[in-house]
Structures are given as C-alpha cells and as structure tokens.
Amino acid sequence: MTRTIQQLFDLQGKTALVTGGSRGLGLQMAHALGEAGARIMLSSRKAADLEEATAELQAAGIDARWIAADCAKEADIERLGRETLERMGDIDILVNNAGATWGAPAEDHPLDAWDKVMNLNVRGYFLLSQYVAKHSMIARKRGSILNVASIAGLGGNPVGMQTIAYNTSKGAVINFTRALAGEWGRYGIRVNAICPGFFPSKMTKGLLQALGEDKLRAHAPLNRLGDDEDLKGLSVLLASDAGKHITGQYVAVDGGVSALVGG
Template identity: 65%
Template sequence: MSTHVMTLLNLSGKTALITGGSRGLGLQLAESLGEAGARIVITSRKAPDLEDAAAALTSRGIDAQWIAGDAARPDQVEYVCTEALNRLKQIDILVNNAGASWGAPAESHPIEAWDKVMNLNIRSIFLFSQAIGRASMIPNKHGRIINVASIAGLGGNRAGIETVAYNTSKGALVNFTRALAAEWGEHGITVNAIAPGFFPSKMADGLLQQLGIDNLAAQTPLRRIGDEDDLKGIALLLASSAGKHITGQIIPVDGGMSCAMG
C-alpha cells in the first residue's frame, strides 16, 4: 500500500533553517513549514524584526526560534549555521531566501552594488548550503534544500526595468540549484528552486509601484499577482516526503507570467 498523502506532507520531527525569514516571502515559507510540524529557526540581519516574526510564528502554534546574522558575511553565515545546529542538533530543511536587489542602468551600475547583490543572492547561498550540507545533511544522508530564485533569473527584463545584477544573480542561482542537485543526490539530498513572480514585499514594492499592480495583473494569465499563501504549497511539497523524487527543478510560481512571456 502507498503512504497516505497527509503523512507524506507531515513535517513533525523535522527541523528547518530559513534565511531572510523575518518578513515577506521568507516568513511565508517559515509559516508553511512550521504549520506542517517542523521546528523552525529563522535568520536575518535585524534582531527586532526576527523577534517580532518569531512571536508571530509562535502565536500560530509553531516552534520558532531566531538567530541574527548578516548572510553577506561568511563569518556570520558560519555563526548562524553553528548556532542553529547547536539548538536543533540537525537541519533537515534549508530554505535559502535572503536576497537583495539594486536598480541602476547597466552602464552606470556601481561595482559596490553589484558585489552586494552577488554576495547576498548567490555567494551566501553557496556558503549556507555548504555548511549545512557538510555538517548535517551529508552525514545524515538526508536533506531538502529550497532556493528562492525568481522569474527574473529565467530571462531578461522588459523595457524600463534596470536590475542587471539581480537578474544575473538569480540566473546563477538557477544553475547552482541544478549543479548541486546533481552532485548531492547520492547523499539523499534534494535541491530545488522556487521562482516567484511578482509578490508584495519590501524589496519589490518600489518596482510594483513603478509598473502598477493592476497593469502587471492584466499581463498575467491568472490576472493577479502573488499573495501571502501562494508559496506555501510548493514549499511544503519540496520540503516533505511528498517531493522526495523531485530534484534539480526550477518551479515558477507567477500566475503564468513566465509562460505568457515565453
């Protein structure tokens, strides 16, 4: 007999570390995994934001802790991973969500801004994955890594959007996901990426105002942008036993915008 689907989706007894987990998409992903039974550690730079987010998660019956650290700094990535492992003993699920963007024409894009985006959006993801893989997932022969990419990593931009570093970093994350999945599959580790379309968030709000939410929705097959529930189902699938045979995949969650553009 096959396993009951609700058993496959149950994360009771599992642990998860979510970067950029204090707000926006990261907090939505933390809610999803915590509501399914996982013990959660969220991390980001600002302790007050983390404290508020952990309290909100706890109010939903989720076992949630927080650790402050700057994902752009290798020493702080190491600290967060070590502290999370000390508290949880092992990490079953790693959600690499921390990220940044920068708007500037390519011909005048500051090199410091390029480095900031690359260090947070791709280097930190390599460092978190390496640390957690080496210390927990590879020895345990089990793990789920979920990277938060973007439909911006699947192609170029429409006229008027000048985010060359962000697009480049998310494109790199797409192939990082595929390469790591191929390399770590033998250890029982799945590596996948979610590619969100337009969602309200602090990072995206300026662009949403520039482009217009109603205008974006009109260009999307489902005639809407993402909301506070739209990443929860795919995150749970990829984190749980229900997704144990899915790896190396990039899954857009964008109301169909990427297929319409393609």
C-alpha cells in the same frame, strides 16, 4: 506500506532553517513549513524584525526561534549554521531566501552594488548550503534545500526591470540549484528552486510602484499578483517526502507570466 498524502506532507520532527525569514516570502515559507509540523529557525539581519516574526509564528502554534546574521558575511554564515545545530540539532530543510536587489540602468550600475547583490544572492546561498551539508545532511544521507530564485532569472528582463545584478544573480541561483542537485543526489540531498513572480513586499515596493501594479496584474494570465499563501503549497511539497523524487527543478509561481512569449 504506502503512506497517505497527509503522512507524505507531514514535517513533524523536522527542523528548517529559513534565511531572510523575518518578513515577506521567507516568513510565508516559514509559516508553511511550521504549519506542516517543522520546527523553525528564522534568520535575517535585524533582531527586532526577527523577534516580531518569531512571536507571530509562535502565536500560530509553531516552534520557532531566531538568530540574527548577515548572509553576505562568511563569519555570520558559519555562526548561523553552528548555533542552529547547537540549539536545534540536525537541519533537515534549508531555505535560502535572504536576498538583495538594486535598481539602475546597466550602463550606470555601481560596481559595489553589483558585488552586494552577488555576495548575498549567490555566494551566501553557496556558503550556507555547503556548511549545512557538511555538518548535518551528508552524514545522514538526507536533506532538502530550497533556493528562492525569481522569474527574473528565467526571462532575462521581464516587463522592463532595470535590475541587471538581481536578474543575473537569480539566473545563477537556478543553475546553482541544478548543479548542486546533480552532485549531492548521491547523499540523498534534494535541491530545488522556487521562482516567484511579482509579490507585494518591502523589497519589491519600489519596483511595483515604478512598473505599476495594475499593469503587472494585467500582464499575468491569472490577472493577479502573488499573495501570502501562494508559496506555501510548493514549499511543503519540495521540503517533504511528498516531493522525495523531485530534485534539480525550478518552478515558477507567477500567475503564468513566464508562460508568455517574452514574459
């Protein structure tokens, strides 16, 4: 029997682990998955931020919990995966969102800052995906991994950003997504990437000030920045059976910026 659209998008009975989930895009995606019925495990480095974010989700009627962990550290990643499985059972949805950036001209970019960005934005995604797949998804022949990339991984250097390590890492995330989807499709694991454009957040505050929010709005065909709803629909599509035939894809959510030549 063919399911209805409501049934296809329903995440009741599913468990989602969301890294970088205490604020910004990660918290928005956690809201979306929770509103669709999933149980949520949030993770970020700071317990106080996680407590506040979890309380916000719970106030919205979402079953949410938290674990503090640094996804740049292998030991923390293993602990995060293990404790999530112990406390919530199998992981159906993994959102790799924890990330870092660094602003500096390429010729002066510090090596330790390069390593910091790469360790969290690329190595951390790989290690957590590997752990969750090996300990939960592969044996059950199902799962959905959502990697948060960026339009900075599509266009090289949109609107004059001086964030060479970040841009490089997000380009790597896109090809990591495609390669992993090709390899893990035989296990029923879908792997997709979301490429946000400019969204106001704590991480982007300095960049938006430097580049000018009005300038960035004017550069987008829709003449706007992203808001607190703009990732919700795509997140649920890619996490749910509504997207069960979608894997290895990357989708820009950017108001049309990446559609422009040289965008």
